[in-house]
Amino acid sequence: MTTMVRMPAVAGQFYPGQRQALEQELDGYTRVYGDKIVARGCIVPHAGYMYSGHVAGAVYGRLELPRRFIILCPNHTGMGEPLAVMSSGDWMTPLGKAPVDKALAESLKDRYPRLTEDAEAHLREHALEVQLPFLQKLRPDFSFVPITVGADQYDALEGLGRAIAAALEEIADEVLIVASSDMNHYESDEITRQKDGRALERILALDPPGLYEVIMHQNISMCGFGPAIVMLTAAKLRGAKRAELIRYATSGDISGDRKKVVGYAGVAVI
Numbered sequence: 001m002t003t004m005v006r007m008p009a010v011a012g013q014f015y016p017g018q019r020q021a022l023e024q025e026l027d028g029y030t031r032v033y034g035d036k037i038v039a040r041g042c043i044v045p046h047a048g049y050m051y052s053g054h055v056a057g058a059v060y061g062r063l064e065l066p067r068r069f070i071i072l073c074p075n076h077t078g079m080g081e082p083l084a085v086m087s088s089g090d091w092m093t094p095l096g097k098a099p100v101d102k103a104l105a106e107s108l109k110d111r112y113p114r115l116t117e118d119a120e121a122h123l124r125e126h127a128l129e130v131q132l133p134f135l136q137k138l139r140p141d142f143s144f145v146p147i148t149v150g151a152d153q154y155d156a157l158e159g160l161g162r163a164i165a166a167a168l169e170e171i172a173d174e175v176l177i178v179a180s181s182d183m184n185h186y187e188s189d190e191i192t193r194q195k196d197g198r199a200l201e202r203i204l205a206l207d208p209p210g211l212y213e214v215i216m217h218q219n220i221s222m223c224g225f226g227p228a229i230v231m232l233t234a235a236k237l238r239g240a241k242r243a244e245l246i247r248y249a250t251s252g253d254i255s256g257d258r259k260k261v262v263g264y265a266g267v268a269v270i
Contacts, residue, residue, distance in 0.1 A: 004089030004119065010126040011094055014048045015133060019094045025049060026137040029057025036064045037244070037268050040235035041177040043203065043228055045264035046073065046127040051251045052182070052264040056134060058247040059266035065139040066174035068101055070108075070164060072227035073127035073180035075150035080121025082151040083114050083160060091129070091146070095136040101143040104167065104175070108145065112163035114156060121148040127180045127224065149226040154212050157226050161208070161233025168238060179231035181224020183263030189252045195220045196248070196263040203267055204243045208232040235269045243269045 008017075016022040029049070044059050045052035075084070087105035090097040109115050122128065128146050135142050151157060168175050183196040199220050202211040208229045215225045222228070232240075245267055252261040 005097070006086065006089060006091045006119070006122060008093050008129060009124050010129055014126055014130050017094055022094050022133055023137065025053065026057065026133060029053045030061035030134065030138060032058055032061035034062060037062050037270060038064045039176060039268040039270050040238050040240040041179065041231040041269040043179045043181055043231070043265060043267040044131060045182050045266070046130050046180045047182055047251070047262060047264065049130070051254050052249070055247045055249050055264040055266045056131070059268060060134045060138055062246055063176070063268060065135065065142070066176050067139065067142055068104065068173050068175045069135065069142060069144040069178055070104070070147065070175060071128050071131055071144050071178045071180065072147045072149055072230055073125060074224045074227060075121055075125060075148040076127060076223065077124050079123065080148065081116040081118040083116060083156065084118035084121035084148045085109060085115050086119050086122055086146050087117055091132060093129070093132050093136060095133055098132045098136060099143045101145050104171070105145045107167045108163060111167055112160055115147070115160060121150070122146055131178060131180055149230060152226060154209065154229070157229040158208065158233050161230040162237065164230065164234040165237035168234070177231045177234055179224055179227035181222060181228055183222050183265050185221040185223065185262050186260045189250050189258040189261045192250055192261050192263045196265065200245060200265060203228065203232065204245060206232060206236055206240060206243055206269070232269065240269045243267055
């Protein structure tokens with residue numbers, strides 16, 4: 001039987017398309033100092049590496065990375081099902097193939113019927129793809145479950161988080177839950193930092209319903225709030241006690257344009 005290979009959609013755009021250039025860039029982003037952190041989950045951004053690679057790399061460089069991951073991302077394209085998983089195959093990047101964790105993916109589908117097998121939702125989505133080179137560089141033997149989160153109802157997000165926690169209770173391996181998200185979009189640097197501060201306050205308090213409320217009622221355009229709520233719900237059930245903001249930046253820090261920026265936060269949930 002032929003293994004499905006999901007080809008890269010944004011190599012050469014969001015990150016270098018050539019292996020050597022990509023590895024050199026990753027080396028710079030993940031060169032951090034300080035003790036390693038063992039985390040249950042994390043939040044990392046997904047813009048072009050020029051803008052947010054230093055934030056994502058600061059997180060991945062600090063974490064003690066396990067061999068297995070669940071990676072949750074928003075659905076920017078609108079394609080496919082509201083909660084979509086690929087439960088088999090490989091994802092290709094310039095660094096090679098990254099295998100899907102079939103056993104864990106099947107367990108999640110069994111536990112949460114709203115999670116639908118759907119490759120279409122993943123076909124053109126960048127927010128998950130851009131995480132893989134970091135993991136390939138730092139933990140080459142990893143496998144992962146890819147999930148796009150297009151649903152925005154709290155009960156659906158909480159339900160998926162609970163299902164993830166229940167599935168992880170039954171396996172001996174450590175699994176890191178990665179939520180791919182940028183923060184507030186296309187307002188001034190000052191306003192974006194204020195709005196992101198409100199969202200980060202709830203994230204650092206490990207407060208999924210509080211994060212949902214602040215996003216919905218204070219017009220904060222955090223594209224991956226759904227993945228973050230799923231991750232926080234599962235991590236708390238798995239015993240997480242605190243969260244640490246590892247790095248924060250806006251696109252204005254790189255471009256110099258402070259009129260319309262995007263915020264980027266790197267958070268470890270411990």
